[in-house]
Amino acid sequence: MQTPIRIDPIQALADIATFQRKLAAGMGHLREMREPEYANTPRELVYSEDKLKVWHFTGHGKTTSKTPLLIVYALVNTVWMTDLQADRSMVRNLLEQGEDVYLIDWGYPDGADRWLTLDDYINGYLDRCVDVVRQRHDLDAINLLGICQGGAFSLCYTALHPDKVKNLITMVTPVDFHTPDNMLSHWCRRMDVDLFVDTMGNIPAGLMNYVYLTLKPLRLNQQKYIGMVDILDNPAELENFLRMERWIFDSPDQAGEAFRQFIKDFYQDNKLVKGTLQIGGRTVDLGMITQPVLNIFAEQDHLVPPDASRALGKHVGTTDYTQLAFKGGHIGIYVSGRAQREVPPAIHQWLRQRA
Amino acid sequence: MADPANDFIRDYQTLAQQSWDAWTRQFQQPPAANPFAPPAAPAAGNDALERTLAGLKGYFDWMQAAASGGAAQPATDWRQQLQQMFGGAGQPFAQAFGGIDSVGAEGFARQWQSWLQAARPGGFADLAGTQGPTPAFGLNREQQMQQQALATALMASMQATARYQELIQRANTQGMQRLQGKLAEPGRQVDSLKGLYDLWVDAAEEAYAEIALSDEFREAYGEMVNAQMRVRKLQQQQTEQLCQQLGVPTRSEVSSLGERLQALRREFRASQAGASSDHADEIMALRREVAALKRQLASASGAASVPKKVATEKTPKVARKPAAASKSGASPRQRK
Numbered sequence: 301m302q303t304p305i306r307i308d309p310i311q312a313l314a315d316i317a318t319f320q321r322k323l324a325a326g327m328g329h330l331r332e333m334r335e336p337e338y339a340n341t342p343r344e345l346v347y348s349e350d351k352l353k354v355w356h357f358t359g360h361g362k363t364t365s366k367t368p369l370l371i372v373y374a375l376v377n378t379v380w381m382t383d384l385q386a387d388r389s390m391v392r393n394l395l396e397q398g399e400d401v402y403l404i405d406w407g408y409p410d411g412a413d414r415w416l417t418l419d420d421y422i423n424g425y426l427d428r429c430v431d432v433v434r435q436r437h438d439l440d441a442i443n444l445l446g447i448c449q450g451g452a453f454s455l456c457y458t459a460l461h462p463d464k465v466k467n468l469i470t471m472v473t474p475v476d477f478h479t480p481d482n483m484l485s486h487w488c489r490r491m492d493v494d495l496f497v498d499t500m501g502n503i504p505a506g507l508m509n510y511v512y513l514t515l516k517p518l519r520l521n522q523q524k525y526i527g528m529v530d531i532l533d534n535p536a537e538l539e540n541f542l543r544m545e546r547w548i549f550d551s552p553d554q555a556g557e558a559f560r561q562f563i564k565d566f567y568q569d570n571k572l573v574k575g576t577l578q579i580g581g582r583t584v585d586l587g588m589i590t591q592p593v594l595n596i597f598a599e600q601d602h603l604v605p606p607d608a609s610r611a612l613g614k615h616v617g618t619t620d621y622t623q624l625a626f627k628g629g630h631i632g633i634y635v636s637g638r639a640q641r642e643v644p645p646a647i648h649q650w651l652r653q654r655a
Numbered sequence: 656m657a658d659p660a661n662d663f664i665r666d667y668q669t670l671a672q673q674s675w676d677a678w679t680r681q682f683q684q685p686p687a688a689n690p691f692a693p694p695a696a697p698a699a700g701n702d703a704l705e706r707t708l709a710g711l712k713g714y715f716d717w718m719q720a721a722a723s724g725g726a727a728q729p730a731t732d733w734r735q736q737l738q739q740m741f742g743g744a745g746q747p748f749a750q751a752f753g754g755i756d757s758v759g760a761e762g763f764a765r766q767w768q769s770w771l772q773a774a775r776p777g778g779f780a781d782l783a784g785t786q787g788p789t790p791a792f793g794l795n796r797e798q799q800m801q802q803q804a805l806a807t808a809l810m811a812s813m814q815a816t817a818r819y820q821e822l823i824q825r826a827n828t829q830g831m832q833r834l835q836g837k838l839a840e841p842g843r844q845v846d847s848l849k850g851l852y853d854l855w856v857d858a859a860e861e862a863y864a865e866i867a868l869s870d871e872f873r874e875a876y877g878e879m880v881n882a883q884m885r886v887r888k889l890q891q892q893q894t895e896q897l898c899q900q901l902g903v904p905t906r907s908e909v910s911s912l913g914e915r916l917q918a919l920r921r922e923f924r925a926s927q928a929g930a931s932s933d934h935a936d937e938i939m940a941l942r943r944e945v946a947a948l949k950r951q952l953a954s955a956s957g958a959a960s961v962p963k964k965v966a967t968e969k970t971p972k973v974a975r976k977p978a979a980a981s982k983s984g985a986s987p988r989q990r991k
Contacts, residue, residue, distance in 0.1 A: 303733040304838040306846050312722040315848050319718065323711065414910060415917035424924065486868055490877025492884065499888045501910065517863065518856045525710035526852075 319529060326532020333535075336543035338380040339389040343403075347432040351407025354429050356400075356436075357383075357391055364398030365648075366655055367443050367466055370433050371403045372426065372457075374449035375558065376508060377551045379405045381634050382447070385543060388635040393644035399651070400437075404429050404450075408552040414501050416555040418562065419580035422456050430457070430464050441466040441591075443651060448472050448604060448630075452566065455612075456579050459588040467654050469594045469647060472630055474604045475586075476611035478570045483515055484603065485567045493563045503554040515602055544635075573615055587617035594622045594650045596643065601630040622650060717741075718848050734835055741831060741855065805889045812882040819879045826866045830859030 342359035354370075371391075373379040382403065383391040394401050404426070409416070433442050444465050446454025451473025458465045477485045497503070513520045531537040571577035577584040593616050597609035606625065613621050624646055626633050633639050721740040788807065791799035834855050837843065845851045866872050895905040 303736070304843045304845060305733050305736060305851065306844060307848060307851065308846070309722065311846075312718070312848050316715075316718050316722060319715070411909065412913060412916075415914045420917075420921070424921075481868070483864070483867055486873050487876045490873055490881075492877075492881045495881060495884045495888070499884045499891065501906070515867075516860055518859055522710040522713055523853070523856050526714050526849075529711070 322529050322532055326529065329532055329535060329538060333538065333542055336539050336546060338543070339383045339385045339392060341383050341389060341392050341395070346436065347429060349425065349428065351409065351413065352425050353405045353407065354432060355403045355405060357395055357403070361396050361398065363400045365400050365651065367439065368400040368402055368433050368437055369394065369443045369445055369651070370430060371401065372444060372446045372450040372454045373404060373406065374447060375406055375552065375554060376449060378547065379403055381547055381631070384547065384635050385540065388640060390634050390644055393640055394647065397644055397648035399648055402433050406552065409502055409555040410553070411502065413555045415557050417557045421558055422453055423460065423580045426453060426457050427461060434464065443467045443469070445469040445471065446473060452572065455572070455586060455589065456577070456584045458591070459584045459586055460579065460582055462588055462590065465591055467592045467651060468589065469596065470612065471596045472598055472601055472604045472609065472633060473595070473612070474608045475615065476570065476573045476608050477567050479605050479607040481605045482608055488563055488567050493560055493568070497556045497560040500556065502556050503559050505551040505553050508554065509549055509551060573611060586615040589616045590618050592620035592654045593618050594624065594647065596624040596626060598626050598628050598630055598633045600628060603630045714852065717852070721848055733838070737835065801889065801893060805886065805893070808882065808885045808889055812886045815875070815879040815882040818875045822866055822872050822875055826863040827859065829862035829866070830855070833858035833862050
């Protein structure tokens with residue numbers, strides 16, 4: 301009988317020995333590794349409020365853009381994915397293209413932030429950050445780049461404050477939360493979110509990370525570490541791996557009220573595309589977004605399925621809508637070699653045509 | 656009669672296991688001196704290492720088991736061989752889930768376990784209410800009722816978790832079936848443990864994704880989370896009562912203060928925005944008036960007969976409608 305498994309037992313034992321030898325030798329390197337730093341592209345603090353900070357990046361090439369670009373990141377994970385390391389930094393690439401880049405760092409919420417709502421985040425914090433950048437440049441409107449949940453915030457903001465946004469870019473942004481392949485949405489559909497938030501208060505980052513790991517439990521909890529064994533003897537690659545680990549697990553808790561509203565209104569009730577979402581007592585109508593929109597999504601995104609992002613085209617009011625599909629995943633769109641070559645130049649080119 | 660080849664494999668595995676145990680001990684936590692201490696958490700800054708080890712241990716165990724259980728046996732039936740390689744104690748699927756349960760969700764599962772341990776060191780089988788609700792009487796009636804509610808919630812939570820685990824196990828079983836399907840594809844051949852493992856991961860993740868997107872999983876997942884929250888809420892209720900008796904501020908009290916404070920901040924912001932908007936309107940009106948006066952003055956110095964007409968037409972008009980342009984919030988440029 302023909303067998304598809306032809307593993308030589310002696311070879312199998314040799315593989316185990318090799319694995320163990322690599323691991324034993326590599327663990328020495330691992331213990332000697334310092335906490336990897338992010339890229340730390342030079343920046344200045346231009347505004348802070350509570351735990352929030354607005355950074356202005358400096359020192360990389362000549363700024364040619366007349367309109368500054370404000371990056372609005374998600375509340376989950378930290379903003380440093382956009383500036384992870386020198387050769388994998390979206391921020392640095394945008395600067396080199398000539399963009400003038402600002403970034404909102406939401407910080408780490410604690411018990412004092414338990415009652416922050418989406419209204420506080422969008423019509424409060426975000427609006428004040430936009431005003432700060434507008435005032436610094438003496439402009440009526442600036443460019444916004446929203447990432448993931450920050451993209452959803454940017455859409456809401458632009459719909460509610462259209463005069464303050466010149467061009468809008470969304471990256472891996474969920475818009476239709478009820479596409480059939482959206483696992484996160486599927487899982488939280490039967491959750492009693494009120495009970496959840498009333499009980500937990502702020503949502504611990506560890507719990508959020510646990511949920512993300514269970515989206516692909518074997519790949520994320522085991523297979524990737526087995527792959528790491530092969531790079532244990534390569535300090536540079538090991539440092540990159542550990543930097544990514546740091547970013548993945550160094551994540552903020554979620555302010556309870558904002559989490560409650562985001563899960564209920566976006567994930568459970570899909571109000572953003574239904575046109576029934578209310579932020580601060582005002583209805584968010586995506587049709588109010590008439591400025592140019594560039595929507596970038598990742599074709600292999602397991603957190604925000606491509607169709608969840610593609611839906612934006614059907615709902616915005618603009619006649620200048622551009623869609624860019626990136627061959628990669630939710631994280632690769634910022635840090636892969638392909639992303640460095642493709643994404644920032646595409647953003648810059650698109651903005652330049654609409655300067 | 657002893658089989659020298661198998662003896663060699665066994666000896667080698669024992670040696671490999673011993674050396675694994677030796678170096679992983681370097682990273683393990685010392686036992687807690689306090690018997691009431693919560694389960695050991697990873698040391699600060701060592702979390703990545705803990706996660707790494709948990710994942711790698713599963714793979715290592717599986718390689719060991721697979722090498723002896725399947726790869727070392729003559730291939731009479733490859734499906735049976737596969738079962739031997741993936742069915743033992745070193746089952747990597749369970750290891751992968753075990754890893755995230757113990758480390759990733761420490762803020763959640765660990766706290767719950769430690770609370771249970773502290774609250775009921777001898778377990779909770781004797782807890783009133785585990786066999787169904789019973790009437791409560793007397794001075795401690797309320798406490799008895801709460802204990803019963805907690806016991807009922809605990810039982811419900813365990814049932815919900817068991818239902819979830821059943822689906823996880825189903826994903827595992829279906830993953831194996833998918834792996835067999837992949838191996839049965841024409842021309843497919845696997846010649847290393849790593850190659851087999853990677854193929855199994857593909858198959859198991861596909862099976863898991865299918866189940867995780869099913870309606871059944873959605874219900875089970877929601878119920879598991881809700882049931883755990885009900886337990887946690889009842890725990891908090893009891894803890895708060897104890898804190899009140901001891902004169903310790905409770906989480907609810909602190910939370911209420913936070914809620915009121917945030918409401919005040921919102922009101923303050925709104926009133927500030929209102930005042931600032933009023934000021935902006937006023938400044939805009941004054942600027943227009945000044946501009947009109949300047950024009951008036953300039954005209955007066957140029958030609959004595961014309962200015963009256965300009966002044967009567969323009970100045971009052973601006974003064975009467977000062978806010979129209981700036982009511983919606985003046986832009987920074989306008990404010991400057």
